[in-house]
């Protein structure tokens with residue numbers, strides 16, 4: 086029993102031990118699993134923490150990046166906006182009050198925006214707060230007063246100050262203060278409408294809108310388009326109507342008035358009528374801009390939720406001063422058009438096929454006044470006393486023509502007989518290389534050189550002949566037909582302007598006679614060949630002289646008379662006597678009364694403005710457009726280097742032309758050619774330079790000798806018998822390739838012939854007193870020995886040739902300096918000698934074998950020490 090119990094106990098013990106053992110094993114396994122789980126949890130927690138911190142860092146950097154990009158984008162956009170805003174509200178439309186001044190709008194530009202304050206957006210610099218008005222919207226302003234009235238005051242001043250005087254007409258309806266709210270504008274004389282006047286004001290405005298609409302005739306979408314399309318002042322001023330309504334206005338407004346107001350809102354802007362309203366509701370319309378003011382801040386419909394911090398109102402004294410000055414200018418009349426107002430929309434866009442048309446100013450109603458040149462009228466006569474503005478008028482006409490017609494269409498020849506350089510601006514100068522591309526020739530300081538006027542007329546005469554021949558070939562009657570028949574030809578219209586033309590015609594000499602003949606021919610036939618003359622004069626007697634030639638004056642059907650001009654218009658036409666300063670009468674019917682147009686002339690004198698325009702035209706010149714020829718009567722031409730011996734000395738074996746030409750000076754002609762004396766192997770082929778002006782005599786001899794030396798092998802004997810000519814003679818001797826030198830001690834004239842031409846260059850030959858000289862002069866040329874000598878007087882030359890009564894046949898050519906015409910009689914085929922009044926740096930050249938009448942030349946400067 087006992088053992089059974091024991092065995093039972095042992096078995097239980099055994100089982101218990103086993104159970105304990107497996108429980109322990111289970112516990113150990115559970116504990117290890119727990120340790121492992123704890124480990125894993127720690128790892129996950131660590132990884133999570135790492136992830137979290139990485140995410141935070143990434144989010145932080147992304148946020149910073151976004152912020153940085155946002156800030157730079159916002160700054161860039163704000164800069165952009167500021168630029169746009171600044172260009173949309175320039176000058177008086179946008180300047181801060183302390184810098185404010187009225188500003189003139191650019192011609193043809195449309196009104197911009199007006200500044201009322203500033204927009205501060207985040208931390209970018211403030212942007213100007215701008216609103217539209219003229220040609221854009223009506224304004225409806227509501228909110229706290231007096232800020233609303235201050236805002237309206239500022240807007241009005243900006244609108245008035247950024248338009249031309251007279252372009253905005255102001256109407257004020259202010260029943261409560263009887264106009265006092267806008268009192269500083271009083272001197273502009275706005276239309277003040279009192280209490281009870283609203284109905285008739287609205288009726289007037291509606292009627293005005295109807296009238297403008299009718300006058301537009303449906304051709305233009307709006308008055309704004311019409312104004313922008315035309316240069317010059319607006320056809321109709323803007324009507325700016327300020328309605329400062331009080332409570333009674335709204336209450337008392339009738340249904341008809343309400344309807345009228347609504348109509349004005351809908352149709353006003355297109356017709357230049359703008360309402361600026363406070364205290365009265367306006368119906369919704371795309372042309373109504375609503376501004377709500379709260380203290381110093383405004384919001385307006387076009388800017389959404391952006392707030393504008395309002396500018397303070399403009400100081401009243403500034404408004405008063407501006408309005409006074411503007412009223413003063415309006416009393417003086419509209420400003421005349423400026424030179425820039427005459428410019429076309431597009432340079433060189435016009436064809437001269439049927440003629441030239443160019444505005445030269447405006448009339449008092451602001452319309453531009455044209456000057457036509459073509460088949461009718463073909464030529465113009467301009468007159469006015471000194472200082473009346475002829476030069477200015479010519480500048481204006483040329484500027485207006487030159488911007489419309491390119492060099493293919495127009496060629497200009499300009500000559501000014503006044504003392505002065507008025508046409509110098511059109512040719513290259515030391516400070517400005519540009520020239521007006523249409524100018525072919527300009528003459529300045531030509532008052533002493535009527536011959537140059539003659540040369541110009543001769544040149545135009547040639548052109549006339551060329552055109553007439555071409556027209557004949559193409560069976561064309563006039564320029565337009567020639568151009569159509571010969572589309573590849575270069576046939577621009579030619580306009581020749583001659584200021585103070587009467588100088589050319591003064592005197593009863595050969596120059597005047599030939600000039601009048603040429604003028605008559607050009608005036609008569611130039612019409613059909615596209616050659617147009619514009620003659621200007623201050624001199625009544627000169628113009629009178631033209632009237633003595635009815636055939637000539639009758640062609641000048643276009644007359645332009647400046648104030649106090651006489652004899653330009655018909656005798657019974659007194660318009661020129663009554664027009665004010667800087668005005669002109671344009672008359673295309675030979676000055677008949679009844680055909681006058683009065684024009685106000687712009688000021689065209691500003692050189693800087695002109696230069697800027699000319700440079701633009703010059704840069705656009707077509708390839709191959711040649712520089713104009715400038716004739717400056719005050720300039721002394723230099724002997725061209727091609728006429729001097731240079732480099733290789735011609736050898737004796739080289740052929741010499743049968744009659745080499747000695748160059749004596751520059752001819753007064755359009756091409757500036759050298760005047761040559763042919764020295765052939767014939768009796769009399771010698772030259773006498775006559776007069777006491779040593780420098781010029783030396784220059785003539787030196788130019789002759791050097792140019793001969795440049796042409797081929799030749800030998801020279803340089804004789805200097807007057808120390809005053811010593812330096813010039815020595816320089817010549819040094820430059821000549823083959824020469825002997827003689828002076829007072831050893832001068833000799835018994836020269837043997839050589840195998841090359843031999844030129845005896847004699848300075849002060851009258852001092853020689855050697856009978857051998859007479860023989861040399863008589864017999865030398867046939868042996869190719871020619872004397873080119875300087876005698877100080879004609880009588881001394883005559884003594885050298887045999888005394889009084891001797892024929893001077895040995896002197897076939899002469900150049901006279903300061904010798905009176907009568908003294909030249911012995912050397913001249915016609916009795917009494919040539920008409921010659923000596924003048925500095927001019928010489929009279931006569932070559933018996935080629936000239937019928939002598940020719941004026943300009944002695945070249947050979948060495949430049951004395952200028």
Ligand SMILES: Nc1ncnc2c1ncn2[C@@H]1O[C@H](COP(=O)(O)OP(=O)(O)OP(=O)(O)O)[C@@H](O)[C@H]1O
Pocket residue numbers: 469470471472473474475476477478503623667686687688689690
């Ligand atoms: N339309 C104008 N507006 C403003 N100033 C002008 C106008 N026309 C001329 N003037 C000025 O008047 C002055 C005289 O003008 P201009 O030299 O053109 O006269 P002119 O008749 O050619 O005189 P003169 O024959 O004595 O040379 C100049 O100072 C010029 O600038």
